[in-house]
Amino acid sequence: MNLDFTPEQEAFRAELRAFLEQNLPERLSDKVRSGQRLAKEDYEEWHAILNGRGWLAGNWPKGHGGAGWDAVERHIFEEETTAAGAPRIVPFGLAMLGPVLQKFGSKEQQEHWLPRILDGTDWWCQGYSEPGAGSDLASVKTTAVREGDHYIVNGQKTWTTLGQYADMIFCLVRTSKEGKPQEGISFLLIDMTSPGIEVRPIVLLDGEPEVNEVFFDNVKVPVENLVGEENKGWTYAKYLLTHERTNIAGVGFANAGLENLKRIARLEQSRGRPLIEDPLFAARIAEVEIALMAMATTNLRVVSAAAAGQAPGAESSMLKVKGTVIRQEINALTREAVGPYAMPFAHETLEAGSNAEPVGPDYALPATAQYFNNRKLSIYGGSNEVQRTIIAKTILEL
């Protein structure tokens, strides 16, 4: 056993660090660090910078314009970018759809859509969930009926993250009611500007309209937008979910969150001393830090196995549960650390581009909103209950 990175991996890390120092705009890292919300343009700016260096699609093979990194290199990228305060990479096109098209898409589809993901022509969103199909995703009801050269799509998707920015949506649609529910699902690419699509925002607990309902009323979709075969969409969807779950542990986010928590606890005073010297509060930080140290290694164990060619299976469920619990605890401690200044509803001040002066210290501003927003971590991408069921069935064989 050897816990060290190889010299090549360390050299890669150094190269990455130098790149970030020179190319990550301070305006963006300031925003990320202070918890300000990022605008669409902020994400696009960062994507373009990475794309210029060929590093936007770390998980894509070189032949498709990606960096072709293995799991360890991707892990190093994640560590360094989160530590530097870089915006996250919007996952829908890059982490989710890209791999599906590369594996199951036609040559025409690959040539058409993949470059547009890289250069930012299309902002994608994920149209899986429906009001009646959450954990039970196979029960999707949105229908696509073939009429000549088109599918006619009717139904509703929901919880569509950043759908308000999207040019395109990839959807699971029902093309057959025969057999098991999983057997009648197809994977369809739909232009968000098509007539008959309506997007309605859903405001979340933190006051932010981060997700949407998307309604389809007789929407015409060209048949060439079907990915793979009709009624095989469930296989592609599951393939996509395993990619959604790479980097699911969120170690980089947790580390950045822990650093921020400690900074706040050093600045806050309780009973005449820095909060971080309060033995009870310090103990709670210590507990989460200890858990994170172990989880980082669990993550590396899975990452190394993946780099050696083993497809991550139920291990990613383990990382999802533990990773999200740790991040949520850090969020809760951060909210607690800011004391009474967690109470102001900071929604407007956090808006991208807001000049409003914060109430209380500026580090207090995003604490409550982030705590509430990150309740999502244990709900989406397969809820933690669903993950535990996967662990029980596939690892424990119960």
Added chain:
Amino acid sequence: MNFDLTEERQMLQDGLRRYLVQAANPQSRAAAVEAEAAVDPELWGGLAEMGVIGALFTEEQGGFGGAGFDLAVVFEELGRAGAVTPLLEVVLAGGLLAQAGDAHADLLGEVIAGTRALAYAHGEPASRYDLSRVETTARREGDDYVIDGRKAVVVGGAQADMLVLSARTSGERDDAGGISLFAVPADSAGLQWRDYPLADGGRAAELVIDGLRAGSGSLLGAEGGAHDAIEYAQARGTAALCAEALGLMEAARALTADYLRTRKQFGQPIGKFQALQHRMADMLIEIEQARSAVINLCGRLQLSRREREINVSATKQLVGRVARHVTEEAIQMHGGIGMTEEYELAHLARRLTMTDHRLGDSTYHLGRFVALGAVA
């Protein structure tokens, strides 16, 4: 031993519950938010008319209750309805007026009638939850005091008529001695407000105090001797706040249980999944713990300072911890819908979460419980 409510309190509870179902609805809340008001005026008038404000004070003080269990009944119902009101400010600031004796009886009468709004201006930007950390100063100038300093997160401050304001007349920054209280009009010259919305649906303000002149008649109690009165008022405030949290938790539990009965996935109500059943059962067990903790405190407000304060910290610690558990579990078991602002749970979750940021959070009170010698 008898854990039943008295007949009067039972009537108060029944009446209030019925009233709040129709008066404290999301529409009235939204209207108050829209109007940047501390409370929906109709709701406040209705509460005063029902005698709900009077129930927080003894007959001597002009009310008809005032005991710990009166606070508990009123605040549990407010919590259950998710009502947004500055009634806790009445317990805190009004309690301090009442403790100061007859001199302010007229003002207190108007507060009980619902015609005058009070705010409690004690916490400061750097005081966090430390009760004796007061950096605002008051110095004598002839017959007046001249007050300078800052107050933080004054709930309902910019909407109040009168403030109960703490300032240091002697001693060092963290001394218990040397703190004085003043009752001053909220629109006095020398007060500068910055009003903003709170995550729990109410409003608060930052207050800059610059050369505020307060006549000696505005002094509450003895100069420099306010610490114990503040501690007692906060003990009662803690009882009220914890009872409110209890009501909020009951509402969150009811909403979640209902949802589990109706939401179907995999062809059955998700409440049929044992994984969720057990967690609902744990939630219930924890809420019953919180109920007992509230009873512990409400029944012991009149005991010696040490016994009372041990119960303050015990109750606030436990309720804070359970509130977080219930909030997070309720959201999680709802799935995505639990995160949407429009759904009632979001409001309950925000209010519950914020109860841990007033009058000391659960970690603070755990330490205080130890410091009071409860363990050793």
